[in-house]
């Protein structure tokens with residue numbers, strides 16, 4: 001039991017990119033000894049984590065991709081001397097349930113078939129039956145058009161917001177968006193899983209449209225956001241950022257789970273950890289995923305819309321299995337995306353290193369309820385076996401017959417990581433956006449501030465959003481400290 005008690009101007013809880021960026025920004029106006037970061041895990045970086053394949057080849061089992069429009073993360077990558085490389089792009093494969101395209105539709109329309117029969121089809125996106133491709137393009141256009149009508153920052157004011165918020169994306173797809181086309185429906189459901197790490201039946205249509213509106217289109221989420229990688233890995237970014245803070249004199253307390261925080265506008269806050277350490281601070285930044293706040297006793301408790309907003313958050317679930325193969329057995333595609341009803345895994349990406357002797361690496365993703373199940377009930381070996389089995393199907397029949405020897409694998413089993421338990425981001429349950437009407441970042445009449453990718457105003461669920469939220473919280477803290485000195 002550690003009974004130490006220390007005083008700081010600012011206590012940052014959580015050493016993910018939001019907490020680290022917040023602390024870094026605070027040093028513009030505070031001395032390093034004014035700031036402490038308290039992190040529950042025994043490492044900094046949170047949902048960024050770089051592991052190694054043989055010969056120390058860095059590979060991200062957490063966040064991996066960036067894109068040119070993500071200015072915050074690019075700035076940090078430059079500052080910390082990391083190299084951005086282009087993600088190879090050589091076409092997308094899809095796995096869908098198809099009713100046979102236009103021919104199938106016509107034969108049903110002319111009564112040749114009495115029921116809708118769908119067969120599973122693995123092909124390139126462009127190789128889809130033309131009717132399916134047209135339906136998917138029309139669906140994407142419709143979602144983008146609906147998204148343009150969502151007021152950024154105030155989605156609850158959108159026309160028909162309550163109806164959109166009470167309907168899941170899957171319900172909307174079945175009833176309105178693509179009732180007669182399982183291919184278009186499946187591809188949109190796969191997109192939703194790939195963005196939220198949650199099933200399309202859990203994500204409100206209003207939330208989906210809000211994120212599409214914030215990022216500028218379904219195709220941005222699906223393609224543009226994955227156009228670059230970081231050669232040394234994004235865990236390395238977090239490690240270097242943490243090391244630079246320590247070098248400048250900021251204390252980072254690792255392995256210290258915060259369990260209590262009593263706070264007031266006039267007297268500041270006391271933060272206590274499970275091992276009995278106590279920290280006094282004038283302001284506290286809670287840079288943890290919103291669902292993690294449930295494990296933390298706040299006194300007074302969060303009330304009003306913010307309390308309801310936090311209570312309504314559920315963590316997405318993702319397992320990322322990265323497998324190196326002896327030879328490249330997939331051709332003509334760098335990415336494969338599958339209707340979640342077809343296979344256990346939904347997404348696979350070629351993440352082979354671009355420099356050095358050729359190596360052949362795929363990142364394969366389990367999402368949502370399947371990720372939760374495979375995390376809780378299977379071993380890493382079983383997950384790898386299933387990931388490889390699915391990838392063989394996802395990349396097509398030719399690939400399925402080529403020899404496939406696994407050299408090594410690593411995984412990010414995020415539902416099993418304590419204090420994170422999750423996915424790229426948490427999401428509000430159906431109907432809660434319109435009920436809480438809240439995007440708060442600080443608690444009125446208090447010394448508490450919030451930072452995490454979940455409360456960024458752009459690139460929510462991405463590293464860029466985490467950095468933006470951390471720097472925004474730092475600016476709020478600096479202003480609050482100025483007005484109270």
Ligand SMILES: Cc1cc2nc3c(=O)[nH]c(=O)nc-3n(C[C@H](O)[C@H](O)[C@H](O)COP(=O)(O)OP(=O)(O)OC[C@H]3O[C@@H](n4cnc5c(N)ncnc54)[C@H](O)[C@@H]3O)c2cc1C
Pocket residue numbers: 013014015016017018019038039040041044045046047048061062063064065066256257258259287288289292295296318319320412414418419420422423424425451452453454460461462463464466
């Ligand atoms: C598999 C995977 C793939 C991803 N891919 C991408 C990608 O390609 N591109 C991209 O931009 N983003 C990606 N993301 C998302 C990105 O990693 C996150 O959005 C971002 O890193 C979140 O940062 P954060 O600081 O908000 O939260 P976190 O990184 O979760 O940091 C929060 C920290 O708070 C700590 N904490 C929680 N509770 C307590 C407590 N009680 N006391 C003390 N500490 C506590 C946690 O341990 C954690 O370290 C991915 C995420 C995952 C998991």
